[in-house]
Amino acid sequence: MRASSQFADATAGVVYIHSSPAALCPHIEWALSTALSTPAKLRWTAQPADGQLRASGDWIGPVGTAARIAQSLRAWPVLRFEVTEDPSEGVDGERYSFVPALGLWHGSTGANGDVMLGEMRLRALLQAATELSTFDLGAEIDRALGTAWDEDLEAFRQGTDCTGAEVTWLRRHVG
Numbered sequence: 489m490r491a492s493s494q495f496a497d498a499t500a501g502v503v504y505i506h507s508s509p510a511a512l513c514p515h516i517e518w519a520l521s522t523a524l525s526t527p528a529k530l531r532w533t534a535q536p537a538d539g540q541l542r543a544s545g546d547w548i549g550p551v552g553t554a555a556r557i558a559q560s561l562r563a564w565p566v567l568r569f570e571v572t573e574d575p576s577e578g579v580d581g582e583r584y585s586f587v588p589a590l591g592l593w594h595g596s597t598g599a600n601g602d603v604m605l606g607e608m609r610l611r612a613l614l615q616a617a618t619e620l621s622t623f624d625l626g627a628e629i630d631r632a633l634g635t636a637w638d639e640d641l642e643a644f645r646q647g648t649d650c651t652g653a654e655v656t657w658l659r660r661h662v663g
Contacts, residue, residue, distance in 0.1 A: 506644035507568040519560040558584035585637040
């Protein structure tokens with residue numbers, strides 16, 4: 489046990505650029521390099537779902553790095569991307585998904601990758617369902633779970649067979 493903090497200093501995750509125009513690829517790498525404070529070189533391949541390009545890379549960095557990456561990538565509304573951050577000591581995992589028509593979605597994730605909805609969020613949804621006659625509880629739970637984002641991205645994830653593909657590690661100095 490660490491004496492200074494009960495929370496982890498470092499974590500890891502993955503950034504998936506599911507769909508990007510070729511002209512943005514160098515700008516995406518520059519944004520990742522800035523967010524990670526280290527050069528990011530991605531291996532871009534064809535995205536069969538829409539004829540654009542895709543790439544992915546594993547990263548290591550301080551807790552909160554996924555949020556910095558997602559914030560930097562959302563500057564380009566034509567991208568489709570996901571950023572994950574693994575759970576670490578004292579900190580839940582996170583997933584950010586961006587789809588042009590839907591915007592940015594964020595959810596907390598457990599060790600197995602499931603999206604977790606907290607007690608207070610569930611209580612608020614249940615209260616709204618009892619107070620508002622037009623409130624669709626099922627639709628609001630789907631929204632909280634990021635269902636529409638998952639449905640949109642699924643066609644782009646299908647083309648992510650990485651058999652024999654090069655693994656790209658994006659590292660940020662920690663400590």
